[in-house]
Amino acid sequence: MNAVLAQAVPAAECEPVPAIAVVLLGTGVVGGAFLKLLNTPAAASLRLVGAANSRRQQTEPVKLAERNLREQLKSTGAQRDDAALLAALDASGAAIKVIVDATASAELAARHAEWLAHGYHVVTANKSLGGGELPGWRTLQAALANGARYGDSATVGAGLPVLSTLRRLRQCGDALLTLEGVFSGSLSYLFNSYDGSRPFSVLLREARERGYTEPDPRADLSGEDVARKLLIIARNAGFALGWDEVQVEGLVPESLRALGTEAFLDRLEELDEPLAARHAEAKARGNVLRFLARLNQRGRARVGLSEVPANHPAARLYGTDNQFALTTTRYHTQPLVIQGPGAGPEVTAQALLGDVLALG
């Protein structure tokens, strides 16, 4: 009798209701690392009910459980359709339904507020909404009013405790006065490593292979990714800054700006000469190059390449280190400094998992 019943009931209905149901958007560098974490004991309370790349998606439990899901999605699965992924979340019966955005898609980010308004929680590595145009940020804040939560730890410092610290300080009545530091893991890696002995383009390819850069590394080199992080921090600190209020000095020459990603990657060597010249000039003055972000007390923001002396705090970074120096009304004699690896698939995926688990 039991065997007959088991055959008659669809597999999904037989599964116990999970505490937290998750849909993963993006199975690239970060999404792939997140999928690995889902197979660890730390994620035992989570059930993956859907996963998608830009073209295909999967909602069948058996297929989702396969170790090579990421590879499978490259050639098999249903056509992309957000509605089917949301339906899988609803059908899970879980009290906590989470959409994890591990893409860099502005189109998907533009839907975060709508998902939150419908009661789904959103956990994101995608900075396009929080660090995008100001009206998008305001829509996000309005959507959060109904109790759904937005996990954005991965968007700044790849999960270093920057936003959580800032929120805690604000809760206690403290206020950010100034902010300064190195907010890009890839640019930190590049300028911490670059001594002129190997071309900049070689180091950039290395950073890309290690999963430190954005899908299109021009998003890093142009300063756009750093500006997004600065905006996310500033807005969370109460500065309603727009894109036009950040002065950005990028590293991508005019000749490489309009190319497609692949064509740009074929011409990375064109970055070598200008950067070698800037490095040599800085070195002649006893300085080093660092890609810095700054927000001053009047809300003036700037990101760009700077020469700093060897005893500057940013000159003493290693690998992908980020550094966030926060001066506040209560940390005013010396800044509160948060420092550590600020890019990479594992730490970023862990930040996503941490935000999902915090919903439980």
Ligand SMILES: NC(=O)C1=CN([C@@H]2O[C@H](COP(=O)(O)OP(=O)(O)OC[C@H]3O[C@@H](n4cnc5c(N)ncnc54)[C@H](OP(=O)(O)O)[C@@H]3O)[C@@H](O)[C@H]2O)C=CC1
């Ligand atoms: N790398 C890092 O250290 C950090 C990255 N981040 C952020 O993480 C995000 C992802 O970066 P990364 O993993 O390196 O990028 P990848 O390019 O490796 O992966 C992006 C993934 O998103 C998928 N995708 C694009 N559009 C859609 C869509 N509409 N629906 C579903 N999936 C889509 C891509 O699909 P397809 O495979 O079909 O192209 C791909 O699987 C970015 O926003 C980045 O800023 C944040 C902190 C640190």
Ligand SMILES: N[C@@H](CC=O)C(=O)O
């Ligand atoms: N490309 C980014 C990754 C994290 O946000 C960086 O280099 O910091």
